[in-house]
Amino acid sequence: MSVEVRDIHFSYGKVKALDGVDLDLPQGAIGLLGPNGAGKSTLIRILLGFLSPDRGGGKVLDYDIKHQQTEIRRYVGYMPEDDCFIPGMDAVSFTSYLGELSGMPRQEAIKRAHEVLFYVGLEESRYRMLETYSGGMKQRLKLAQAIVHDPKLIFLDEPTSGLDPQGRSEILELIMDISSKKDIQVLISSHILPDIELTCSYVVILNKGKPAAQGKISDLKEIKYNLYEMRIKHEREKFLQVLRDMKCRVEETEDQLLKIYIPPDLDPQEIFRIASEGKTQIRHFVKSQTSLEDLFAEVVGVD
Amino acid sequence: MTIKEKGYTHWEGRLKNGKFPWWPITRYGIKLTFKKKFFKFFFFGTLLPALVYLVGIYVSERLEDFKSMVRESPALLNINPGYFKSYFTNDFLLFMMVMILVFAGGGLISDDLKYNSLQLYFSRPLRKKDYFFGKASVLVFFLLIVTLIPGLILFIFKLIFSGSFKFFVSYPWLPISVIGYSFLVTAFFSFYALLISSLSKNRRYVAILIFSTYVFSDILFGIFYGIYKSPYFSLLSLKVNLQQVGAFIFNQKMQYSVSWIYSFLVLAGVCVLAGFTLKKRIRGVEVVK
Numbered sequence: 374m375s376v377e378v379r380d381i382h383f384s385y386g387k388v389k390a391l392d393g394v395d396l397d398l399p400q401g402a403i404g405l406l407g408p409n410g411a412g413k414s415t416l417i418r419i420l421l422g423f424l425s426p427d428r429g430g431g432k433v434l435d436y437d438i439k440h441q442q443t444e445i446r447r448y449v450g451y452m453p454e455d456d457c458f459i460p461g462m463d464a465v466s467f468t469s470y471l472g473e474l475s476g477m478p479r480q481e482a483i484k485r486a487h488e489v490l491f492y493v494g495l496e497e498s499r500y501r502m503l504e505t506y507s508g509g510m511k512q513r514l515k516l517a518q519a520i521v522h523d524p525k526l527i528f529l530d531e532p533t534s535g536l537d538p539q540g541r542s543e544i545l546e547l548i549m550d551i552s553s554k555k556d557i558q559v560l561i562s563s564h565i566l567p568d569i570e571l572t573c574s575y576v577v578i579l580n581k582g583k584p585a586a587q588g589k590i591s592d593l594k595e596i597k598y599n600l601y602e603m604r605i606k607h608e609r610e611k612f613l614q615v616l617r618d619m620k621c622r623v624e625e626t627e628d629q630l631l632k633i634y635i636p637p638d639l640d641p642q643e644i645f646r647i648a649s650e651g652k653t654q655i656r657h658f659v660k661s662q663t664s665l666e667d668l669f670a671e672v673v674g675v676d
Numbered sequence: 677m678t679i680k681e682k683g684y685t686h687w688e689g690r691l692k693n694g695k696f697p698w699w700p701i702t703r704y705g706i707k708l709t710f711k712k713k714f715f716k717f718f719f720f721g722t723l724l725p726a727l728v729y730l731v732g733i734y735v736s737e738r739l740e741d742f743k744s745m746v747r748e749s750p751a752l753l754n755i756n757p758g759y760f761k762s763y764f765t766n767d768f769l770l771f772m773m774v775m776i777l778v779f780a781g782g783g784l785i786s787d788d789l790k791y792n793s794l795q796l797y798f799s800r801p802l803r804k805k806d807y808f809f810g811k812a813s814v815l816v817f818f819l820l821i822v823t824l825i826p827g828l829i830l831f832i833f834k835l836i837f838s839g840s841f842k843f844f845v846s847y848p849w850l851p852i853s854v855i856g857y858s859f860l861v862t863a864f865f866s867f868y869a870l871l872i873s874s875l876s877k878n879r880r881y882v883a884i885l886i887f888s889t890y891v892f893s894d895i896l897f898g899i900f901y902g903i904y905k906s907p908y909f910s911l912l913s914l915k916v917n918l919q920q921v922g923a924f925i926f927n928q929k930m931q932y933s934v935s936w937i938y939s940f941l942v943l944a945g946v947c948v949l950a951g952f953t954l955k956k957r958i959r960g961v962e963v964v965k
Contacts, residue, residue: 380699412832418960425957446798446802447691447801447910453795456792457792457796458793460783460791471800474700474802476693476699476801477689477692480817481687481702485687487857488685492684523687
């Protein structure tokens with residue numbers, strides 16, 4: 374396990390950001406999902422040692438998060454969510470500078486800076502002053518500085534925020550390429566579900582500072598719920614109320630399509646029985662193609 | 677095959693655990709400072725007093741040749757610890773050092789606050805003290821160039837021009853005073869500039885504050901001293917405090933009849949305040965608890 378944390382608690386004053394987080398993250402690309410304020414960035418900051426947990430502890434790459442923060446940061450790359458750069462520098466100076474601060478020899482850092490800037494697609498503008506960079510370019514630059522020292526673990530905090538569709542797809546391609554290397558682990562924090570679904574095989578969903586679900590995306594989709602799409606006629610409200618009473622979660626789309634989350638222990642045949650008793654016609658009933666969005670909605674409880 | 681076609685490649689080298697992880701911060705800080713407009717002009721202007729004092733030492737050893745120029749005031753060129761004290765504590769040099777702080781120190785931390793770059797530093801294997809050393813060393817570099825180096829050069833050239841070690845035998849403690857005062861004034865100004873730089877995200881405000889605090893403290897002293905005639909108001913002035921401590925270190929008479937210890941405590945107080953503030957302000961993320 375490259376990241377293991379136990380019973381992590383952290384509060385900003387009276388606001389609880391993390392409330393007893395336990396994680397065992399395997400190798401590969403891992404998605405850290407959650408609505409705004411779920412505690413994703415706080416968790417990453419604790420793993421990096423920016424913040425010290427109020428309670429609990431853990432290890433990143435076998436280094437203790439409370440006492441060996443310097444060692445963790447030597448082997449970890451971090452792409453922050455906010456715009457951040459050092460004024461007065463061009464991309465090569467900036468990237469090599471941060472490589473040097475990670476412990477790379479100067480000449481090696483410069484050489485590697487050129488390589489990673491080519492890799493992220495900033496080859497043409499690598500000698501431009503950073504103040505003149507667009508939002509998308511800054512996002513690529515942040516990725517470049519995170520990988521310049523060839524880290525074993527990379528934390529990407531909202532890597533596609535503020536990017537146009539083309540830029541987003543390019544960044545995701547890069548992330549997939551990096552995480553395809555078996556010896557590099559990538560932890561992506563995002564609230565953009567398709568990004569996580571595309572790049573990660575394992576996901577942790579945080580909600581209100583607690584893990585609401587974690588595991589392989591494929592396993593979570595199968596185990597956690599059965600989703601059916603349905604169209605009905607006649608007795609509508611009464612039928613839906615009975616379903617809700619049976620702990621089914623019901624959502625309705627604009628075109629009157631019903632999405633029914635059925636608990637694992639409920640037989641779908643039961644729905645037909647209820648419909649028959651209540652004189653409700655079922656006109657359409659198919660098992661839905663589940664997505665991470667559905668899983669997210671199920672565990673976080675939002676649409 | 678381009679790197680993009682090749683995909684992500686590993687770096688073959690090995691990350692080192694250097695003894696001075698802050699050194700790149702200092703090197704880039706110095707480099708970026710030299711790129712600033714007018715900085716070189718001010719910096720080399722700061723070395724002018726050293727040149728004048730060096731000429732003074734030369735003239736003092738060749739009084740016969742310069743009799744017509746020196747005329748009736750050869751006492752002015754009496755080279756002794758007072759001569760060194762007057763170099764280190766003259767108003768012009770101190771003012772120019774403040775100008776160096778304005779140029780080199782203004783954006784040191786405030787820019788990192790403004791552009792959120794502290795998190796980039798602290799996502800590297802750097803501790804707070806490494807960051808602080810790195811930033812402070814930029815100022816230490818410039819300030820020692822205008823204090824320690826000229827001070828030692830003046831001393832060495834005095835020995836060379838006089839052709840004997842008599843001066844050294846008479847004042848064997850003088851090199852220690854030069855080193856001691858250089859480090860004291862450098863440490864104070866470094867803490868002072870970093871303190872103010874950590875207070876705002878706007879480097880212009882910081883620059884104005886560095887300059888105006890220094891000047892205003894002296895004006896305030898002048899006003900109160902003019903009204904009440906109490907030498908204790910000299911403690912209000914950063915400049916006078918530095919001069920008082922300088923007078924003690926060079927074994928000279930104090931300009932104001934206030935113990936140098938009080939002045940030293942004022943300067944030390946500013947440094948402690950700076951240390952405390954920097955500890956609070958320098959962090960990887962802003963946390964409001």
